[in-house]
Amino acid sequence: MMKKVIFICIIFLFVSSCGYEPLISKNTNFSLKVIELGGSSKINYKIKSRLKIYEEKNNNNYNLEIVDSKINKIITSKDIKGNPKTHKLTIKLNINLKKNSNLIDQDKNFIISANYDTMSSKFELKKYEENIIKNLTEKIIDNVILYIQTL
Numbered sequence: 744m745m746k747k748v749i750f751i752c753i754i755f756l757f758v759s760s761c762g763y764e765p766l767i768s769k770n771t772n773f774s775l776k777v778i779e780l781g782g783s784s785k786i787n788y789k790i791k792s793r794l795k796i797y798e799e800k801n802n803n804n805y806n807l808e809i810v811d812s813k814i815n816k817i818i819t820s821k822d823i824k825g826n827p828k829t830h831k832l833t834i835k836l837n838i839n840l841k842k843n844s845n846l847i848d849q850d851k852n853f854i855i856s857a858n859y860d861t862m863s864s865k866f867e868l869k870k871y872e873e874n875i876i877k878n879l880t881e882k883i884i885d886n887v888i889l890y891i892q893t894l
Contacts, residue, residue, distance in 0.1 A: 782812030808839040
């Protein structure tokens, strides 16, 4: 019995102190300001509110211009009666990135998508789609931040 307790304690110590750090941390060496928004206001609002934490931190300033943002939903398969069975939701983000008014990257595209099954309740399907849009937008923002960190 005592050996089991010691073994569990040792495993707990190794697992709890593994040194995990996320790739995208809030301790960044750049500041980011969203200067222009184009496209879907639903996506742009989420992007702008999430990127507020990166505004005016230090001298390494980037200006982000969202040229276009789109949400595209297509039916990928139908059942025998012709009713939608599965859907594909795609979010596309096109940005320009400037540093101290110098264009660094123009027309950089970020695309992310998800497949999902239809539901019998239209209300539940709409709520589920909103949740997917929120999650995909978060992933695209993470990709943009990671891209800027690697410059």
